[in-house]
Amino acid sequence: MASITIRDVYKSYAKMQVVHGVNLDITSGEFVVILGPSGCGKSTLLRMIAGLEEISGGTIAIDGTVVNKLEPRERGCAMVFQNYALYPHMSVAQNIGYSLKVAGVPTAERTQRIQAVARILELEQLLDRKPMALSGGQRQRVAMGRAMIREPKVFLFDEPLSNLDAKLRVQMRSEIRKLHRRLNATSVFVTHDQVEAMTLADRLVVMNGGRVEQVGTPGEIYSLPASRFVATFVGAPAMNMLEGKVVLDGLSLLGGSRRLAVSRAGLPVGTKVAVGIRPEAVRLVAPGTPGALNATVDLVEELGAGRVVYVDLDGAAFSVMTSEAVHPAPGSAVGLQFSEADLHFFSSETGSRLDVFKASVPVPAL
């Protein structure tokens, strides 16, 4: 149980700076997921917490102690690696117990603790096997066991589920969640998979290009994305984004071919904005319905429980997620309807959220 405090941390290699001044407070017992596309610096940040990567600037403190200069073993973190990093020449029991052996724990106590961990992870039958003889899910559990046995202050996960097949991933996801509830240890989990991130996180940190874009609960991130990047990165299918300009009676979209009547509170006429709307917030209506945007159907993707309808809006691609039993034929005309409350506005220049249109929505405290 420990809190982690990250202050103005940056990381640069010879010529490139990859993490630009990250600030983050992780409270004790929290499960924090760092989400971002590959190359956004999320793994580097995790490895700096672990002590595997030198911190170029700023400080990282675990439980109030600055750990910048401490060796990995002195930080009290345990890590689960993407490729599991099991020692191939050791049995499962030896893999799990290696840290205790290094620490000089007597054999009897070691065996007992290995057994205890193996029981939690249902590895008791496999203790004598070598990692080679294990399936992906079993290896994953051994890697977890190796982290657990040390009873660390902090658990670090570096994309631990990305090597598993889809079904196993869902299963391991819930196992990790259960395990966290049981051990209640501070956990930092890095992933590029948004479903994983949404389902696991107490709090989500979205990173892009070495910067933190937004920190919040999965719900906050989904409903109030702080930037255009977060809006399009979180959610599947991705949020629709249309370029527009503020005009006297609302918004002019797509170079003026479409108009939306929205209150433009505060923004000067002529401001360029990006308007976002989630595919699941759009309703398909009959073409020509008053107040609806008319579009042409491109493609329908059947998902079983629902379907994604891709439409063409004067050359701009737009997707609609519907659970209704409608199957518009490609090429046919449809109307798109949505409420003003579901629109997200972002500055065209900086990409940051503009909340002037929805002054009534409270900004949650972080």
Added chain:
Amino acid sequence: MEKRVTFSRWSIGILFAVPQLILIFTFFYWPAGQAVYWSLTLQQPWGGGNIWVGLDNFRSILSNADYWNSITASLTFAGISTGLAMVIALVLATLTDRQLAGSRLYRVVLIWPYGIAAPALAMAFRFILAPEAGFMAVVNQVWPGFWDPGLDGTDAMASIIVAFSWKYVGYNFIFFLAALQAIPRSLIEAAAMDGSGVIRRFWDIQFPLITPTIFFLLVINITESFQDSFGIVDIMTSGGPANATNLMVYKIYSDGFRGLDYSGAAAQSIILMLLIIVLTIFQFRFIERRVHYR
């Protein structure tokens, strides 16, 4: 499952193997067979046929104290030079594995000694280790008479061991470095997270994982130290002083072509061959068991 190319008729496969078979037959089985034949007969130095003498050649060699001295010298040489060449190479490779700048250059530079012909490098070491003019002359200046491979058998043995090890350090280094680099970085990091320090990590993680390479190099080094030592001995010591460096491979040459005892030399080469075979079998039987293949 790997896909294998198969030939529809076995005769086509044989046809492809024929060039290699001819080479091996001409340069290995035929001479080896001849050596076996000669070792069982007495060759006339100026021609004129062979007399069948059975195992007499072997008996006379094995009852000769000089020959046993030569076996001892060879085993000493093989043991120490293999040990030196492998340990030094492993230490260098482990240090280099920590990603020093210019490690690519090292790899090229360090393979060069292996490319130098044994007599050429022996000549260089003969100068370096000369008691009157070389590097060791400085030591002799401080402790007069400390170093003289021309008179002292131990010094002479040390000289050829140094020269041979120098050649094989580079060779071993390349293999060790490749093996170390093949170990996933995350394993080392996982061990570091588990609280293991640099030295401990080496013994617990890296060393066990490079045992296949260590085993391979052990076999090669020992075999080569029995065979590749000829040029070094010939140039540096000629087997002297007082037979102290008369290794088996050199004794075969000197007895056969200097002493004109073809039959005795043939018998010696058979014994050397058997010794290497036995040593190699021994290594595969007893050491390979401790190797972890991934």
